[in-house]
Amino acid sequence: MKVVGKNTVRVDGIALAKGKAVFADDLQLPDLLHLKLLYSPIAHGRITHIDTTKAAALPGVAVVLTHRDFPPHFYTTAGQGYPEPSPRDMLILNPVMRYVGDKVAVVAAETPEIAQQAADLIEVQFEELPAIFDPRDAIDNPVVIHGEISDDPFLYDPRRNIAARVTADLGDVDEAFHNSVHVFEREYSTPYVQHAHIEPHITLTWLDDHERLVIRTATQVPFHVRRIVSEVLDFPLHRIRVIKPRIGGGFGGKQEILNEELCAAVTLKTGRPVRMEMTRREEFFAARSRHPEIVKLKIGLDADLHITAIDLKILENCGAYGPHALTVMSVTAQKTLSLYKAPNIRLHADAVYTNLPVAGAYRGYGAPQGFFALESMLDEIAADLGVDPIELREKNLFSPGDEIPIARILGEGREGYEMKLNTTGMTRCLQRGAELIGWGERRGSEKTAVCRRGVGVAAACQGSGIPGIDMAAVFLKMNEDASFNLQTGATDLGTGADTVLAQIAAETLGVPVERIIVYAADTDLTPFDTGAYASSTTFVSGGAVKKAAEKLRAKILSQGKLLLNTRRAEIKDEFVVAENGEKISFGEICSRSLYTDNQRQLMATASHMSYDSPPPFNATFAEVTVDTETGLVRVEKIVSVTDAGQVINPPMAEGQVEGAIPQSLGMALSEHMMFDKKGRPLVTTFHDYHIYTALDMPEVVVEFIHTHEPTGPYGAKAVAEIPIDGPAPAVVNAIYDACGVRIRNLPVTPEKILRGLGKLK
Amino acid sequence: MWSSLESIVKPKTIAEALEFRQTAGARFLAGGSYLVSEQDPMVTTLIDLNGLLETDVREEAAALVFGAGLTLQSLVEFQWDTPGVILAEAARYSVSSKNIRNQRTLGGEIARMRTDSELCVLFHALRGVLHITGKAGSIKTSLEDWDGNGILTHIEISRKTLEHSALERYALLPSAPAFMIVCGAKSTHGFNFCTGGRARNYWTETCAEKAFKGEAIRNFSEAASEQFESDRYGTRAYKKMLLKIAFDRLREKL
C-alpha cells in the first residue's frame, strides 16, 4: 500500500499550525448578540415566581427568555441517531430545577457582560424540594425527579427514578456458580469526570440571505444538531444549515445539543446573529461528564481457571437528566462481556436519576467504567489464586472465529447483531506489553522501602462504530488534474479523521493524498453521517469512502477504455493502460469527460453501514511508585499496545493513544468532580480540576499489533476510544503490586492508600 | 472584560501610588495574574505598579534582598549558588505554569498571602522581613505582622537561614497546587516552621533544635492540623498524619 499505513501530514495541518481562523468562533458577525444563562442555585425545586422586568429593561438587552416562552416539548440533548435511545426528559427551559446548573433563563444582549448583568437581575423564587445525591438512594425514593413524563418508550420508570434498565441472560448463571470451583464477588465504582476539551462549547447562529438558519457550532454531530433543533423549535429542517468547522477537541462532550437550540431560538426570535460560548466554569457544572457507575461483579471459575459465569450488576448515575443513560451502561456491559469467554452471563443495569450534573457521552462511553471493574477483579482473582494475571487473562480470551454472544443480546437500545470475532491481537498485545514494561523482572519486586514500585496490567476491547445503526455517506468527484473532492459528513473533531479518509480515498484511487481535497462537514454541502462517536469514523465513514472511491475508480477505468477505444485495460499509476500499451492519464480522462468526449462529471457516491463492529484490543501496563508514608502515587511509565487492525496513519493513531492515557490517569488519580452536601459543585476550574500537564506525564510507550480486519477498510479497526480503557485499572493493579493495597473506588487518594496499609484507622 | 474597571493609573512614584490608593475602589496591580482572573466587581481603579518596583536580587553581607517587582520566573532562572535553589523550587511550585510565572511578581505573591503558595510558606519559615513603604515612610515588618497596608517594595531574608531550609509539598500531580506545604529553616533561634497548602491559614512555630523530635513533632502536627479541614484531599486525621511525616522528613533534611 502506498498511502494507507504511512505517515501523512494532516490535511488541515497547515491551517492549524498557523493558527488560521478555522474554529467556530474565529469570525466576526455584525450586530451580534451574546447569550448568557441564569442557572439554578439549588439542586431540586420548582420556580414559584420569576420576574424578568429589570433584566429586560437593562440597556443593551435584546431578549430574556424563560420556560414560559417555550411550548413544553420534551426532547433529549443526546446527539444520537433517530429515534434517540435516550429518555426524552428535557425541556429547553424548565419550570422545575433538577440540579445546580439547570437552566432558569436565557438573556441575549449586545455584550456578554451586559447579558450576565441582566441574568443576575432576574428575580426568581424557588420552592425547594428534597434532593437525591447518592445513586444508591435513588430507586423508590419518595423524591421523584421526573414525575411528569409517562409516555416515553425510552424512559424506563420515572416514578421510581429509573431512567433506563437493561437486562440480559445467557445460560444458567446460578447453576454455573454452584458448580464453580472458585467464585469471587466484588464491587467497584468510578466517579464523575470531565472531558475538559480546551475549546469550550461555542455556537454561532444567524439567518442567511435567504432567511435560513445557519448554525456554526463546535459539534461532533452536525446532522443530529439539524434534526434536533428543527424538532425542538418546530422549525423546518430544510431551513437549517449546520456547519462544523475545525473543532478544538470533543471526546464526546460535543456529541450533545448543548446550546445550539438556545442560540437558534434567539436568532429566530430577533433575526440577529447570536453567539454563546461557555465559560470554563460553566463547562464544569452545566456541560456533560462521564457517568459514575457502581459495578458489581460475580465471577465463577472452574478448576482450570476458565470463567464459568459472570453476573454483572450496574448502577449508573445519569444525573438530573438521562442523555445516553441507557446506551452508556449498555456499552459498559457489552464491552466488558466481550473480552472473556463466559458461557453463562447475567446482567442487570439500572440508570438512575439524581440531582447532580448531567452525564453524557465521554470517550469510552461506559467501557472505562466496566473495564476498571473487570480488570481490577481479574487482578484480584489472579492474586488470590496465585496465578500470573496475564496468564489468567490469556486463558479466557475469545479466539478468532468465536461468536461473542453478548453482542447479539445487547445492541444500541435494542437487540444487537450476531458478532463473530474475525481478528484479535489481544494475546500479542499482552505479550508485547509485558516485554516492554519488563513484567517478569519488575513484578513483585521488594516491598520494604518507603517508596515502592509496582507494575500492573489491564486488557480491554472496544468497538468500531455502532453495528446496524451508524451510517456514513460520501460524495467524490474528479477534477481535470486528477484531484478529487471528497465531501463527507464525517466529523473530524481533532482526531485527524479528514486525513484518514483522504488516505483511504487516495489509496483506492491510486493518487497521492495531496490530491484529495476534503470538505466536511456541512449539512447543506455534504452527505449524511451519523457523526463522530462510538469510534466509528475510520471504520464506518472510511468504509463509505472506500466504496465511493472504488466506484469512481471503476468509472474512470470504463471512461478510459472508451477513450482508448479498447475493451481490456487496467489502471496503473494514474493511467488507464490498454492491453496494447496505449494509455491515457487520469487528468486527460477527466478533462475530456468534462469538455469533449462522452461528456460527464466523473463522480460517485456511496453509503456505508455495517452490522459488524469489530473490537480493537488493548493491553495497558503501568508502573507506579507509591510513597507508603504519604500515600501519594506517581505513575512512572505507561506501556500501551493496541490492535487496531491495519493502522491507516501511524502517528495519528499513536496520538490517539498518547492522548487517551492522561485522560484515564486523571480519572484514576487527580480529576475529581466533587459536590457539597447541597449538590453544589466544588470544582469548577482547572486550578482545582487537575488534568495532566506536560510536567506530569509519565514515560509513555505506544505500539501497535498488526491484524487485518476483513470487514474494515484496508483491514482497519477503530482506535479512538480503546486506549482510554486500560490506564486506570492498570494503575490500580500496579498500586496493589507495589504495596498490597486494593483500591476499588476511584479516585485513588493518598488517604485511601494509607488506610489500606493500615496506617490510618 | 472587567466591566467595573473605570481607569488604570500609572503612578510615577511610590508616594503617588500611595496617594491613588486613597480612592475608593482602587487596588494595586502588580503582575495582575490574580486580579485580572478574578475581576472583582468592587474594583474601579487599578494602580499599575509595574516599573515602579525593583526587579533585582541584592546580596548584602548577611542578607539577600529581593525586589518586589521580580517575577516568579526570574526567581526560577536566577543563577543561584546552591542554597538559593530552594527559592527557585518554591517559585516553580507556587504556580506550575511558566506563562503565569512570567507575569506574577514576588511582591504580588507575598501580598496575596495564599496558603497554597510555596513561596509564601517558605518566606514564613525563613522569617522573611518585608520592607513596606506607607504614608508614614518605610518600615520593616514580618509576614505575620504586615496588615496589608502600604506597598511591599523588598523582601529580605538571612542568607544563613536560607542555607538551612527545606521544603516538603504534597500534591496529587507534580503540577497541581499542593494540598499541604511544610517548610522549615534553621536560624539562630532554632527551627522555624510554617505549614500551608489547602489550609485555613499558615501555622508557624519555632523550637529549639534539640527539642525537635518525637513528642514535639506530634504536638506540632496536632496543632498545625487545626488549620486543615476534611476535604477532597483527605480527612483531618490524614492531614495530621501527613504533617507528622512532613516534619520528620524536614528534620532529616535539616
Add this chain to the structure above:
Amino acid sequence: MKVHFILNGKRHSAKTPPGETLLEHLRKSGFYSVKHGCDEGSCGACTVLIDGRAQNACLILVQTLAGKTVETLEHFNLKQGVTPLQEAFLKTGAIQCGYCTPAMLLALEAVKRTHPKPDIETIREALSGVLCRCTGYVKPVAAAMHENVTEGEEQTGD
C-alpha cells in the same frame, strides 16, 4: 484611553476600555491564533509573547501594555509555507485538534531565543502553562526535540 505598543513588529495603537483584556482585544482585531479556553490563566490557550516571554493574554489588560512588545503566532507565520517548528509539529503528528497548537508554538519559540537547543526538561517547562487534552504532550515534546536535531544539522552545514 489610547495605548501604544508594538504588536507583531508594528506600532499598534489601541483605543480600549480599561477592563479589556489582551485576549479580547486581539481576537477582536482578527488575531485568531490566540484562543479562548478558560479566562483565568489556567489553560494557556491564549498564550502570547510579552517582551519575548510567554504569558496568558486573558490575564493582561491592554492598557497596561504601553511601550511593550506583543507577539502572536501571526508574527512567526510565513506568508506561504511553515516555519521549521511548525514543520516539526506537522511531521511528528504533534497537532491533533490544533486548538492549543499556536500557544505551544509560541511558548517554544520564546524558549528558543534563550535556549537554541532546549533539552527535554526545558521543553516540558516551556509547555507547562499550556494545557492540551489531545496529545498527552508526547508528540509536541518530540517535535520540539526533533527540531533541535534538524537545526543542529543545518548548523553543521549538513
